[in-house]
Amino acid sequence: MAHPAPSEGDASTPADAELHPKPARVRDWARLTALTLAIVVVLELLGLPASILLGAMVAAIIIALRFGQIAMPRLPYMAAQALIGCMIAHALSLSVMLEVADDWPIFVFGVVSVLAASLFLGWSLARMKTLPGTTAIWGSSPGAAQVMTLMSEEFGADIRLVAFMQYTRVIIVAGLAAVVARIWADLGDASTGASTWFALPDPAGLAGTLGLVAATIIVHRIVRLPSISFxxxxxxxxxxxxxxxxxxxxxxxxxxxxxxxIGWTIGLRFDATVLRHAARATPRILIAIVILVGLCGALSAILVVMTGIDPLTAYLAMSPGGADTIAIITASAPANINVPFVMAMQMARFLAIMLTGPFTAQLVSRWMNR
Incomplete structure (x- = not known):
C-alpha cells in the first residue's frame, strides 16, 4: 500500500525516510566530479554524442550505489532544465509550428502509436502481476519521467518502482540514442575546439538568457508544477x-x-534500496523497456516510409526518452538532423502524456479490477 505523500522535509515513516537522500559533503561532490570527468573523457574518445550527459548519469549511479544516495540541490536542476528549454526554444520557431500544423496527421501517428505501444506493455506487466496496481502503467509511460513519477503516488502507485522504471528507461534510451547517432552520423565535425569552448558570448544575449532562467525559477516557485521549469x-x-x-x-x-x-539528478535517484525493492521485477522491466525501444524503432521506420525523412531524425523523434535528454543528444549529434521535427514530436508526446496519464491509469485499473 502506498504511503501518503509526505510534506517537504518530512521523513517520519521508514519508507519515507529511505526516499530522502543524505546531505552531500564536499568529499561526495569531489568523488562525483572526478568520476564524471574520467567517464566523459572515455566517452569523448569513443566519439559518443551527449558524452557529458551520459558520463554524468553513469558516474552518479556508481557513486549512489557505492557511497549511498546523496541529495542533488533543487536549484541547479531547475536552472539546467530552464537552459535546455531555452535550447529547444531556439529551434522551435513560428514557421516550424506552422509546419507541424500542416503535417498534423504525421504527429498524431507518432504520438498515438508510441503511447499505444507503452500502454500495451504496461498492461501486460500488470496482467502478469510483475508490478502491483497501476504502477506498471505509470512506469511504462514513454516520457515526462519526473511528472509521471510525482503524479503516480497520488493515484496509489508505488513511487519507487515507477521511478525505477522511468529512469532506467531514460538511461537506456539515452545510451542507445547516443550510440545510434554515433554509428549513423559522420562525426568528422563533431569535435568542439578549445576556441569554441572558451569563446566569449554576446553579453546582451547571455544576460537575456540568464534573465529568462531566473524568471523560470521564480515562476516555478509560484506555480509549483513539476514540468514548468522546462x-x-x-x-x-x-x-x-x-x-x-x-x-x-x-x-x-x-x-x-x-x-x-541533469545527468547527476537522474543518476543519483538510483540507490541500493530502490534496486532491492525492484530486484524481482527487474528482468521483466528491462525486457519491457527493450521491447518498447524496439517497437519505437519499428515505428520510426514506418515514419521514414511515410514522410521520406532521414532515419536518424525519425529514430530520435520516436525515441521514448525524456524530451530534455533527447534534446541534448539531438543537439550534440553533428549529422543533418531535423532538430525542429524531433523536438516538435517529443514535445507533442510530452503534452499528450501529461494530459492523458491519470485518465489512462485509472481506466486500465478499472479493466484490471474487472
Missing part, C-alpha cells in the same frame, strides 16, 4: 525570439554544466 522557458523563449525581443546565447560551457546537472 516548459516555461521553451514557450516564453520561442515567443520572445519570434517577436524579436530576446536573443538567446548558450555558451558551450554553460550548456555542459546543464548537461551535468
Amino acid at each position: 516548459m516555461f522557458p521553451m514557450v516564453a523563449g520561442a515567443a520572445l525570439l519570434e517577436a524579436g525581443w530576446l536573443t538567446l546565447e548558450l555558451p558551450p560551457l554553460l550548456l555542459a554544466a546543464a548537461y551535468v546537472a
